[in-house]
Amino acid sequence: MERQIINKKKRVFSLEPNKNPSAVFTRKYTSHLVPALKKLNMNKNSSKQTVKHEVDMALALSAQEFAWSRFLLQKLSSSTNPTTTTSSSDGIQILERSDKEGGNEEGEIEEKLRELQTLLPGGEEMNVEEMLSEIGNYIKCLELQTIALKSIVQDST
Amino acid sequence: MNGGDLLLNCTDMSVLERQRAHLKYLNPSFDSPLAGFFADTSMINGGEMDGFLATAGLNLPMIYGQTTVVGDPRMSISPETTLGTGNFKKRKFDTETKDCNEKKKMVNREEVTEEEEEKSKITELNNGSPKSIKKMKNKAKKEENNCSNDSSKVTKELEKTDYIHVRARRGQATDSHSIAERVRREKISERMKFLQDLVPGCDKITGKAGMLDEIINYVQSLQRQIEFLSMKLAVVNPRPDFDMDDIFAKEVVSTPMTVVPSPEMVHSGYSHEMVNSGYSNEMVNSGYHHFNPMQQVETSSDPLSYFNNGQPPSMWHSDVQNLYGSLGV
Numbered sequence: 001m002e003r004q005i006i007n008k009k010k011r012v013f014s015l016e017p018n019k020n021p022s023a024v025f026t027r028k029y030t031s032h033l034v035p036a037l038k039k040l041n042m043n044k045n046s047s048k049q050t051v052k053h054e055v056d057m058a059l060a061l062s063a064q065e066f067a068w069s070r071f072l073l074q075k076l077s078s079s080t081n082p083t084t085t086t087s088s089s090d091g092i093q094i095l096e097r098s099d100k101e102g103g104n105e106e107g108e109i110e111e112k113l114r115e116l117q118t119l120l121p122g123g124e125e126m127n128v129e130e131m132l133s134e135i136g137n138y139i140k141c142l143e144l145q146t147i148a149l150k151s152i153v154q155d156s157t
Numbered sequence: 158m159n160g161g162d163l164l165l166n167c168t169d170m171s172v173l174e175r176q177r178a179h180l181k182y183l184n185p186s187f188d189s190p191l192a193g194f195f196a197d198t199s200m201i202n203g204g205e206m207d208g209f210l211a212t213a214g215l216n217l218p219m220i221y222g223q224t225t226v227v228g229d230p231r232m233s234i235s236p237e238t239t240l241g242t243g244n245f246k247k248r249k250f251d252t253e254t255k256d257c258n259e260k261k262k263m264v265n266r267e268e269v270t271e272e273e274e275e276k277s278k279i280t281e282l283n284n285g286s287p288k289s290i291k292k293m294k295n296k297a298k299k300e301e302n303n304c305s306n307d308s309s310k311v312t313k314e315l316e317k318t319d320y321i322h323v324r325a326r327r328g329q330a331t332d333s334h335s336i337a338e339r340v341r342r343e344k345i346s347e348r349m350k351f352l353q354d355l356v357p358g359c360d361k362i363t364g365k366a367g368m369l370d371e372i373i374n375y376v377q378s379l380q381r382q383i384e385f386l387s388m389k390l391a392v393v394n395p396r397p398d399f400d401m402d403d404i405f406a407k408e409v410v411s412t413p414m415t416v417v418p419s420p421e422m423v424h425s426g427y428s429h430e431m432v433n434s435g436y437s438n439e440m441v442n443s444g445y446h447h448f449n450p451m452q453q454v455e456t457s458s459d460p461l462s463y464f465n466n467g468q469p470p471s472m473w474h475s476d477v478q479n480l481y482g483s484l485g486v
Contacts, residue, residue: 051390052388108366119377128345133351145383
């Protein structure tokens with residue numbers, strides 16, 4: 001009760017709410033994710049897949065100005081078990097990279113660019129320059145997503 | 158352009174005529190611009206031309222021996238410089254130049270490209286002083302670039318086409334494919350530089366391959382982290398009373414280190430999207446306080462620390478300043 005009074009008294013507002021894109025993204029992200037998780041809670045069948053699904057969905061919905069989010073949404077809506085991360089194949093990718101060390105440098109770079117393309121949702125459909133710019137904001141959104149997820153996890157424990 | 162005509166009784170004539178016809182087609186009043194253009198090039202190439210011709214050896218007089226305007230060697234070079242599409246780099250042999258010299262005595266040549274190749278052979282083999290030649294080639298490339306791209310200052314009337322005007326650099330090929338390739342490569346390097354700032358630890362690495370490696374590793378680690386966190390969330394999640402209000406108010410006060418995006422939470426408080434306005438000053442305080450220690454604590458290779466050390470501190474700092482300003486603290 002007292003806390004509530006304190007809360008009401010000292011509500012704070014930012015003077016520039018929408019100027020900060022990271023804040024905007026994080027806000028959107030959590031606003032998508034938390035209710036979705038709540039809903040999952042209600043259903044009591046929060047398997048790993050569905051949580052991941054919601055996580056990715058929240059990511060895609062919060063970053064709709066980017067091309068990769070479109071692809072991500074497509075992927076999510078089309079498949080029930082989306083895999084935006086392929087952790088199992090990571091080891092294989094690392095091995096491949098080390099094998100090609102002695103190869104042609106230009107070929108190496110091409111190889112790595114292609115690998116980046118596989119990491120980015122929808123990367124294969126883009127050309128290299130577009131992919132590189134999309135990767136930039138994808139990384140940023142991933143970072144914000146990790147922060148948001150960490151805070152949510154820590155809050156619920 | 159009489160001077161030009163005079164010396165063009167060699168095989169150059171056909172090419173230049175062709176060019177003129179082409180330009181005429183493009184612009185009916187081409188004559189004066191073209192004349193100006195050639196005069197321009199001669200002016201530019203004047204110094205080097207003399208040097209070039211001086212060291213040209215025997216071949217050049219033989220080639221242009223038919224011309225009566227030997228005293229105006231600059232003009233003889235200019236048509237040559239306007240030709241050639243990146244063939245300057247090709248290295249040919251002596252025997253071929255002899256053939257070329259013989260062929261040069263013919264008035265009408267059919268193959269434009271062959272001509273260009275031979276001219277390039279000549280320019281390369283008559284390399285008395287490489288530097289002057291290179292400069293000449295460079296400027297030749299520039300002119301040729303201008304010509305092929307219709308971007309010379311004199312022929313600006315022809316610039317209705319949408320060419321990307323790229324200035325050729327020293328020692329670089331100038332055909333349209335290479336130019337496009339170079340532009341593409343430059344765009345890619347530009348984006349890579351941006352990514353270098355974004356990905357932590359990339360500024361120490363030079364070279365595309367290493368940087369791409371870093372970027373790939375970083376993206377993979379971020380994705381893995383997210384996966385891990387979502388797994389954790391799935392485990393942790395089954396909590397019927399998952400209420401943001403309580404969570405923030407309770408958790409934050411007790412454990413100041415938890416909620417990182419609390420400033421944003423505060424922002425969202427009034428946006429009534431998900432969280433109602435229950436965010437207290439305590440949360441802001443703790444958010445602010447923990448923010449600084451987080452910078453020092455998380456010095457591991459956790460991406461989170463990079464994120465904190467990178468852009469967010471300045472960004473959140475201003476936000477928090479706003480918050481405190483509105484608080485009147």
